[in-house]
Ligand SMILES: [Zn+2]
């Protein structure tokens with residue numbers, strides 16, 4: 001671990017000439033293409049559903065109104081969640097985790113891995129971290145020059161460490177992490193409902209099309225409705241499996257990264273180390289106010305740096321009201337000072 005430590009605070013990334021000229025704008029624009037694709041599909045689905053189905057195909061005014069209202073409620077919730085996931089205010093790692101220049105100098109001039117390890121241990125002794133690397137060392141990012149808080153990881157696409165990193169999602173052009181995980185879950189849930197709604201309401205018209213009895217709909221319009229049925233079916237299948245998987249992760253308090261590699265504690269790897277029971281795990285992401293659970297407003301508990309851990313991983317507990325950060329309602333305590341002894 002330590003032998004790979006280098007001073008990246010001053011080193012320039014090795015971009016190609018083209019990227020140096022355009023200051024990476026070509027890469028930044030390229031990363032928005034998946035978002036543009038989703039926005040284009042949703043815009044087309046609006047035309048197919050509202051114009052072709054509601055206005056030109058459905059004959060009952062009551063049915064038109066009911067479909068129109070339900071569709072717009074789902075679209076609004078989906079778009080709101082998607083927007084918040086993309087443009088979430090992802091806060092940087094707090095300064096107390098960053099190595100000051102004098103510590104960095106000591107680290108770079110250390111002659112052995114053991115010496116580097118000791119420097120990091122001393123620096124991290126007052127930080128609230130309980131997880132380690134596979135070799136038992138303090139988790140350190142030499143690109144951001146900081147000790148990683150529990151569950152934080154470096155994202156090579158965002159070029160920074162992010163708190164409680166789940167994964168980098170190209171479909172939202174952002175890291176899914178502590179600050180937008182609730183929004184991401186709601187985005188998946190509302191996108192699934194949006195697709196299921198379009199699919200189920202287009203189904204009768206799809207059957208009529210198949211039977212050759214499509215009423216007075218214009219010939220081009222009916223293809224939009226049939227295509228809307230197929231596209232929503234396809235997205236509902238993929239979104240359903242992804243949403244189901246993330247419900248499982250929330251219930252077990254794991255990130256996608258932790259599902260692939262269990263977090264390492266002083267006593268060893270434990271994939272359930274952060275799990276405090278399904279309901280508490282749910283509240284850790286969605287908060288303690290049921291009336292805000294389904295809204296894309298930030299209600300996750302804690303600060304993204306410290307998390308409740310199982311009793312066997314706690315070294316020292318504290319439950320003073322100022323320090324509980326919203327966790328007191330879960331009846332749990334947090335671990336602190338994982339490197340102290
Ligand atoms: Zn980093």
Ligand SMILES: [Zn+2]
Nearest residue numbers: 155158168175
């Ligand atoms: Zn990222």
